Amino acid sequence: MDALRAQDPARIGAYVLLARLGAGGMGQVYLGRSPGGRLVAVKVVREEITEHPEALARFRREAETVRAVRSAYTANLIDAGLDAAPYWIATEYVTGPTLARAVRERGPFLAETCRRLIAAMAEGLxxxxxxxxxxxxLKPQNVLLAAQGPQLIDFGIARGAGQTALTQDGQAPGTPGYTAPEVxxxxxxxxxxxxxxxxxxxAYAATGRAPFGVGDGAAVSYRAVHGEIDIVGVEPGLAAxxxxxxxxDPARRPDPAELIRRCAVDTALVDDPFYQPLVAMADVVPDTPRRPYGATPPAIHELPTQGPPPSVPTRPARRGTPWFVATGVGAVVGISVATAVWLLPGNGGDGGTSDGAAPSGRASTKDPAVGEGPKKPADDPTPDGPPQYIQDIGTSRHAWNGLRDSCNLPGEEEPPxxxxxxxxxxxxxxTGELPPGKVEIGYRxxxxxPNLPPYYLxxxxxxxxRLDANGRPGTSDQNSDRFGFVSRAADLYEGDETDWTxxxxxxxxxxxxxxxxxPALPLSDDPGEWTVVYHHATxxxxxxxxxxxxFMSTDTVSE
Structure with missing residues (x-):
């Protein structure tokens, strides 16, 4: 749960918005409160896709699906606004962490807890x-561990009997690693x-590992079709x-009733001693809206509409949040925008690479076809171990050009x-909250x-x-191998890697x-085009x- 931002609306329909719950392919999800005090989850379609008939048809189908399914295992529909923009639906707000978060923070589940989880989820299905x-x-991110038992959420691509698929040709619905071979x-x-x-x-709950490995989405899906699921170390009966x-073969899979019978549980999941503490991980509901006041929400620029949009960073409390989002492979959208947030690689935001190979730093240790990333030079006297501050090895030749809004060279290896x-x-x-002479660099x-080896950035x-030996600007430009100012290296996967650093x-x-x-050089000492380079360090x-x-620094040297 994140604080509201300056560009967020104060209310949707009759609901006062309290916080951000997350974002998906269709839009932003907010925590709202009704006039009578009832908490709801309000999903709002992103403005830039409201003119796409297919997207709106999918959203309306989601609303009808949630309206039709009245189950104790789903969040029921409360209200909807489907006649005019902004389009939205409001469902019951369910407290509790996602299964993904619970495993990430508390580790794999016990075998008996997993059996009770299977029985409860089978009953829900x-x-x-x-x-x-x-x-x-269905995936760990779409299962909420609530006090009343697991709840299935996000019916954005759910489909009823006889409904027509709204996916693009050649694109299967679902998430790699959790989508069935026949799909x-x-x-x-x-x-x-x-x-x-x-x-x-x-399998993810029992091992804490991605069920068919990690890497490029196409490679993960290939393993799901042709490979074996990763259940190494799982108790034999549960593994079977x-x-x-x-x-x-879908015909060989047990149906929900058979799964419940096979699990033969004698205690409900909600009474499981391992499950009960997980429910307490639910976020605290704010009493009043938390938003930065005083900033005028900007107009929304046109954004790419393929795939889910990258969410905008949640900054530390010391300042506000940039609103502009861009998607692409190193693409920069406009020069006069506030902050640009890039998602790499592009290709519709599906995380794939053009050649089907897993990018460096994302390889599973069980996949020998994927490279291991940069190796330590043979003549390097430094010991192995986590890097602290990367040093000049004569390879820093990148230079950013403000007129072209691009760099002269690509990265030496693919980003994660x-x-x-x-x-x-x-x-x-x-927002005007960043002081003059400062620049904020973010990544996530x-x-x-989960469960990837360290990736130091x-x-x-x-x-x-070009800097001289004392870290002062000389007379030549930066198209040289002179190293610049560096930050301490940090593990990208430490903690919650979806949080912004x-x-x-x-x-x-x-x-x-x-x-x-x-110390680093003040911006005012060398106005002009500054270059930012992200390094993967071993x-x-x-x-x-x-x-x-x-970025462009227009500061001038003070007299």
Whole structure:
């Protein structure tokens, strides 16, 4: 749950908005309160896709699906506004963490807890299927662990009997690793596909690992069709049940009633001693709206509409939040915008690469076909271990050009999947909260990727002119191999990788050469085109750039 932002509406329909709950492919989800005090989850269609008939048809179908399914295992529809923009639906607000968050923070579930989870979720699916609806996107992020038991959420691509699919040609619905083989291969969607997703979801709960590995979405889907699910270390009886759920032939998968019988649980999941503490992880509901007042919401620019949009960073309390979002492979949208947030790689935001290979830093250790990233040079005397501050190894030749709004060179290796970054200056910060002479650099992953090895990220910032040995600007431009000012390296996957990490220049940067450390250069000492380079580091002297951006400093040297 995040605080409201300056651009968020104060209310939708009759509901006062209290906080942000998350974002999806169709729009933003808010926590709202009715005039009588009832809490609801309000899903609002993004403004830039309201003129797309297919998108609106899908949203209206979601509303009708949620309206039709009145189950104890789903959040029921309360209200909707489907006649004019902004289009929205309001459902019951369910307190409790997602299954994904619970596993990430508390670790894998016990085998007996997993059996009770299977039985409870099977009962929920049976209830949904009785209405002639298949969920089609069951996964750990779409299961809420509530006090009354697991709740199935996000029916955005759910489909009832006889309904026409609204997906693009060649694109299967669902999430890689949780989508059934028959859906991926033939787009055949049925109740058995939900059983496959249930098995994959429980495999994640039992192991804490992605059920078919990590990496490029196409590679993960290939493993789901042709490979075996990862249940190494799972109790044999539970492992056998999971294998049956994810059988390649949908006819061989057990139905919900058979799953409940096979689990043979004698205690409800809500009474499970492992489950009960998880419910307490629910976010605290704010009493009053939390929003930065005084800022005028900007108009929404046209944004790419393929795939889910990257959400805008949630900044620390010291300042506001940039609103502008862009999607693409190193693309910059406009020069006069506030802050741009990029999602890499592009291709509709699906996280895939053009050649089907898993980008560096996202490889599963079980996938030998994927490279291991940069290796330590043979003559590097530094010890192995986490890097601290990357050092000059004669490879910093990136330079940002403000006129073209691009860099002269691409990264030396691909960035991680779903990597987002932002660059904000005081001149381009519409909130006016970033002090003059400061720049804020942000990065995160759009979606969580649990159980990956460390991926250390360091940021380098270079002024327009080449630095001398003392970290002062010389007379030549920066198209050289002279290193700039660097930040401390940090593990991208430590903690919640979907939370934004922000660095402030010059506060969090320093110049390091000849064993000496010098403070970063003030922006006013070298106005012009500054370059920002993100590096993947395996040691202080083994690192490669993954992308390059920049900003314009118009500060002048004070008299």
């Amino acid at each position: 049976a209830s949904v299927h009785a209405y002639g609806v298949t969920h089609r996107d 991926l291969a033939r787009n055949e969607v049925g109740d058995a596909a939900d059983i496959f997703a249930l098995g994959a979801t429980v 049940l999971i294998r049956e759920c994810v059988a390649k 999947l779903q990597f987002q970054y932002s660059v904000t200056t005081a001149e381009t910060d519409f 992953l759009k979606y969580e990727e 360091a940021v380098e910032i270079k002024p327009p002119r 922000f660095l402030t220049y010059p506060d969090d940067f320093s110049f390091r050469a000849d064993g000496k450390v010098r 040691s202080d002297k083994a690192h490669k750039s993954i992308l390059c951006a920049g």
